[in-house]
Amino acid sequence: GQNIDQPTEMTATEGAIVQINCTYQTSGFNGLFWYQQHAGEAPTFLSYNVLDGLEEKGRFSSFLSRSKGYSYLLLKELQMKDSASYLCAAMDSNYQLIWGAGTKLIIKP
């Protein structure tokens, strides 16, 4: 079956760095997405990886290893506003997104 695993919750300190891991198993693969979702709001797009390697975008970076079925989202210089859930989603061969349950990130001062 198709499955996405990511930690349920993580805690980090303002100004620090945090890495949120995601492993996936899908029927075919057309890319890995990361979304940010604040409580009560819809998800907003953060990143997309389809080739192996690191994609950097400001304070956020995303990494993909297709052979390992593994991705991570790296957040640097954490700010209080980064407190949110981070959703990992893999796109299968039918271009359908398979969603993880999300990682709730708590930032402490």
Place this chain on the structure above:
Amino acid sequence: GAVVSQHPSRVICKSGTSVKIECRSLDFQATTMFWYRQFPKKSLMLMATSNEGSKATYEQGVEKDKFLINHASLTLSTLTVTSAHPEDSSFYICSASAPGGSYNEQFFGPGTRLTVL
């Protein structure tokens, strides 16, 4: 960037009534729209996928007669929750995708919070 709107953002209704939620792509033509529901502290659950001008494809376990989806134009899709019950209370989110670009990114609407009394 691509913008998707949803209306209403919040609705409270009585049990047994029907509620219509609109999803619009404001600055692009959405060939495909997706409807999700999300329970508290849970991930998004895809309910159905709709392509303009054709019938929606519902996910297993989603009642098509209860959740009516219409995708009449390239910029508008509607979800009607018929004969709503308290267990239908949830956060409903639509997203839209368009052809072209390097990947099939989904652009999400702001969501609709439905509360059925």
